[in-house]
Amino acid sequence: MEQNFQNPQIFDLEIPDFSDLKLTSVSPKYLRIILFNLGLFSVFLIGAVAAAFYFFYFNLSLIQIWAIVIGIFLMIVFLFLNTLIGFKFRKYAVREKDLVYQYGWLKRSVIIVPFNRIQHIKVEQGWFSKILGLKSVSVFTAGVNGGDVTVNGLPEDIAEGINHHIRGTISKEKTDDGGEA
């Protein structure tokens, strides 16, 4: 059965291959935003645990307390490491007809959204992103459970450029074939 796979009609076609692509990393400045959010989360977590200890006196032995403290510490360290390493894998590429997005460290995923499947696009900018001059682009498809992609941490001009490019392609298609969903 393994050999059967090489169906020449499908797989030996000259199809553009996404692995030939040179993927672009998102702006390194975006790392600051993620780290900032993660820092906030860590502070909140530590605060919550401390508050819980303060208000409810648990009868815990010294070992148990240490276990909890070390557990939380390891979790935070893991989250930071995960972010730092995972950040290198956030890459995207815009082709003539689709958007390629790669993400994830432990689990690396590649998703490709063809422009003629995009229902609408959203460009967003938070307050921190505004300071750093970053924007995020989200594309939404008609997929029922997911199938939408958000690329965070794009430099403003590139985000607007992608937005413009996709909008242009979609509206061209709409006029071409009468607005097929």
Place this chain on the structure above:
Amino acid sequence: MEEKLNSFFQPQRQSKTGIVLLFLYNIGMVIKNLWVFVILFFVRKDKIEPWIIVLAIIAGLLILIVSAVLQYYHFKYYIDEENEEFVIHEGIINTSVTKIKKENIQEVNISQPFVHRFFNIYKLEIDTPGSSEKEVKISALTKQNAIDLKKYLLTETRPENSLKEGVEITKNQEVEKLRSIKISTLSILKYGITANYIQSFFALVSLMIYGFSELSNLLKKAEFETQLDYDTVESQFLAFSIPVILGIVVVVIIVGILINTIRTLIKFFNFKISENNQSFSFEYGLFNTRNSIVNKSKVQVITETQNWIQKKMNISFVKFLQIGKNEEDEKKVAAVPGINNTEKAKLISTIWNENPVFTDYLKPNFRLIIVHTFQWIVLPLLLVFLIEKELLVNYWLLAIVYIVLAELFILISFRNLKLFFSERFIRLKSGIWDIDNRTFEVEKLQTVKISQYFWQRKTNLGSITFYTSAGRFKMVALNFTKLKKLLNYCIYKIEIRK
């Protein structure tokens, strides 16, 4: 037909008998909401003057009648020709206007619930895709009106096609106007007997367990309590009853199948499929006649379900998932029970102009068995062991039975997991007893994602997720190089489609 077609462009009211229906419906609502008071009234035997009660009832009925009439006169529907919208006005105090773009209407269901039968009127429900929670329905229409309205709402929903296909439609109209398939009562009976074993079995088992625990509680309280301690009762009960328990299990299974069969028969009785140019309509039901429409061009995924016995009997269950429908909302998915293979092939080929044939497939790697074994057997038993050692020691026989059964299920499900592909279609096969075949067109996919855990890099394995507009479908532990090619191919197919 043309002169019979009502002018829906003028605001219309429902059928006059609708007043009666609204009235009955209101009474139903009142009783449903106030039954506590009714019971309260009967329970406490305080002296309330009978004339007060009669007066209250009469007043209540009067209010209900007036509100029914008002509701009737305030309910209007019409078609806004300019904007291509279907408009409904309703409400007495809180008025609301609902507008639906005609092109967004996906399905129009005509049904005749039990009460409607007495007045010979029909209910019409309009279904729009996506997240619109609001249900649009007109609850009292004459048959002619309902059919005309449905026809009007569903034609020309795709203006871009009407130009191209217009010529063809008029040409073919006489030739293949109505091809219809009828599912015989025997087929439905067969389907009822063979389907949903597991569901009905578990439902009954839980019922039995509940009954037993109640019974033993009762016995304990009644007499055994003082004379015997519970342990001896239990051991005696267990000792004498192994044949009894077996007998009970058999009875439970038979009763389960019986109930299920009857339920299926009532639900799907007299199942008729009629084919029009752009759609199918299904009509079925013994007490409540239901009628649903499947628009051929909007079918995204076709799910065929069949188990071993059904395969031998040559029947299967076919679901047609349309845009915006999830497989989970059982009620809204159009499905055909007990259809035989030739009819199924005919039905599918009218939607896709061909019957998908697959020669190539991908199978998950055997490592998936190990992962599943760990996930379903090692991990749970380990947890039980850590939490309560005694449990595992005392019931080791049960644990072994569990291990054997679970491993068997894992192996069977692994054997059934397959990803078929051809130039135009992809099919995912999965299941243990009921085997599902989900088929969809490559060019109708929305997006495709492939993923790989870093430890899978050495073994070159990964997973693929297909996002359709009727749900997403995932397959894991497949050859990653081939998945990449498949991803390229799917995207290519979507993009060259015009």
